[in-house]
Amino acid sequence: MSADGAARPEDAARLDESRMAVAAAAAHERWGTTRPNPTVGAAVFDATGELIAVGVTEPPGGRHAEVVALDAAGDRAAGGTIVVTLEPCNHTGRTGPCTARIIAAGLARVVFAAHDPNPLASGGAERLAAAGLEVRGGVGLTPDAAIPGAAGVLAGPLGPWLFRQQHGRPRVTWKYAASMDGRSAAADRTSQWITGPAARAHTLERRSRYDAIVVGSGTVAADDPSLTARDTDGERLEHQPLRCAMGESEVQPGARIRGDGDGLFAHLRTRDPVAAIRSLDERLGRPTEEVLLEGGPRLAGAFLRAGLVDRVEAYIAPVFLGAGSSALGDAGVGTIDDARRFTIEYVEVVGTDLFAELVPAETLPGSQGKYLPGSGAHPPAE
Numbered sequence: 252m253s254a255d256g257a258a259r260p261e262d263a264a265r266l267d268e269s270r271m272a273v274a275a276a277a278a279h280e281r282w283g284t285t286r287p288n289p290t291v292g293a294a295v296f297d298a299t300g301e302l303i304a305v306g307v308t309e310p311p312g313g314r315h316a317e318v319v320a321l322d323a324a325g326d327r328a329a330g331g332t333i334v335v336t337l338e339p340c341n342h343t344g345r346t347g348p349c350t351a352r353i354i355a356a357g358l359a360r361v362v363f364a365a366h367d368p369n370p371l372a373s374g375g376a377e378r379l380a381a382a383g384l385e386v387r388g389g390v391g392l393t394p395d396a397a398i399p400g401a402a403g404v405l406a407g408p409l410g411p412w413l414f415r416q417q418h419g420r421p422r423v424t425w426k427y428a429a430s431m432d433g434r435s436a437a438a439d440r441t442s443q444w445i446t447g448p449a450a451r452a453h454t455l456e457r458r459s460r461y462d463a464i465v466v467g468s469g470t471v472a473a474d475d476p477s478l479t480a481r482d483t484d485g486e487r488l489e490h491q492p493l494r495c496a497m498g499e500s501e502v503q504p505g506a507r508i509r510g511d512g513d514g515l516f517a518h519l520r521t522r523d524p525v526a527a528i529r530s531l532d533e534r535l536g537r538p539t540e541e542v543l544l545e546g547g548p549r550l551a552g553a554f555l556r557a558g559l560v561d562r563v564e565a566y567i568a569p570v571f572l573g574a575g576s577s578a579l580g581d582a583g584v585g586t587i588d589d590a591r592r593f594t595i596e597y598v599e600v601v602g603t604d605l606f607a608e609l610v611p612a613e614t615l616p617g618s619q620g621k622y623l624p625g626s627g628a629h630p631p632a633e
């Protein structure tokens with residue numbers, strides 16, 4: 252509070268940031284379950300500032316996050332604040348505009364993170380302001396070190412959705428595991444397991460966020476991976492990605508990547524990363540938002556050469572091999588000036604291993620890929 256009893260602007264801004272962390276955490280829990288719609292989180296605070304409801308976008312055809320939260324809040328929302336990770340929509344798709352619902356609930360303030368780049372759905376902020384509500388946008392997009400646990404909205408499921416709107420293609424994350432000296436197998440080609448059980452569980456669970464997982468023919472032949480998303484008990488998670496083998500070689504009839512006839516296997520019979528990524532929309536029957544490239548070294552090199560690695564997830568084990576295959580093949584780097592440089596966005600110790608998330612160095616720090624607010628167009632979200 253300032254001397255005259257009013258909240259200082261920086262305190263109010265900090266409060267909005269911490270409230271946004273609540274909405275972002277709720278969305279994070281449902282990552283991958285609402286496509287083609289963005290996974291949005293919302294939180295409603297009553298006029299005294301107490302948290303009274305949280306909502307997340309329901310699967311397609313269901314309610315938007317704002318409506319879920321306002322249904323739960325009931326009459327207590329009047330005079331309060333709604334905090335949303337994406338600007339409330341202003342158009343009628345399968346559901347009515349969220350702006351109308353917010354105005355009808357009698358809220359006093361609306362705080363949101365990302366502006367909606369969709370020209371058909373945008374305009375929500377203007378409509379709400381015209382109705383007399385106080386509106387603040389651009390809140391909590393990137394991490395704020397002063398708010399513990401607030402990773403920033405772009406680090407959650409809205410990051411890939413916005414990336415797709417801006418670039419018209421999915422965001423590609425290359426994930427690998429290696430020794431401290433960058434090797435993915437020992438000299439005799441043995442590689443299981445370089446990282447520990449906690450790192451392996453971490454990666455299996457995160458697979459369910461993705462639309463598709465891609466590995467090269469070499470990895471299919473060497474490791475026979477199943478590429479399923481599993482929880483920490485090893486049980487299959489509800490959302491499973493499309494499992495893709497990329498390359499011209501045949502995939503053996505009994506290969507585990509084929510699964511059990513669940514329709515989630517695809518052979519991308521090409522060596523062209525651009526063609527492979529382009530083919531995914533048709534295979535999935537909707538815009539692909541996020542692809543996980545799980546290797547191996549030659550395929551990762553090809554994607555880097557093609558400029559198609561937007562994020563890296565590296566699991567680095569505290570072990571040295573000294574010989575054996577490198578985690579990365581030819582990435583087109585002949586001299587140090589051509590090195591593929593990345594910026595570290597996030598680091599965590601997972602079990603006994605180091606986990607790091609990287610973005611290309613030329614992107615804005617904290618931007619989670621190449622998303623620049625306020626640009627790009629895309630078909631309307633339903």
Ligand SMILES: NC(=O)c1ccc[n+]([C@@H]2O[C@H](COP(=O)([O-])OP(=O)(O)OC[C@H]3O[C@@H](n4cnc5c(N)ncnc54)[C@H](OP(=O)(O)O)[C@@H]3O)[C@@H](O)[C@H]2O)c1
Pocket residue numbers: 426427428429434435436442466467468469470471473474497498499500501521522523524545546547548549550551553578580
């Ligand atoms: N540590 C890790 O994180 C990790 C992850 C995955 C794999 N691995 C290890 O990697 C080893 C396999 O290495 P790898 O390099 O053979 O695997 P890979 O990169 O998965 O497969 C290479 C194959 O992919 C196909 N391919 C498709 N497009 C390509 C392109 N543009 N450039 C090159 N190849 C392309 C080619 O097969 P076609 O002839 O069929 O076209 C090629 O032979 C295994 O030992 C595995 O354990 C490690």
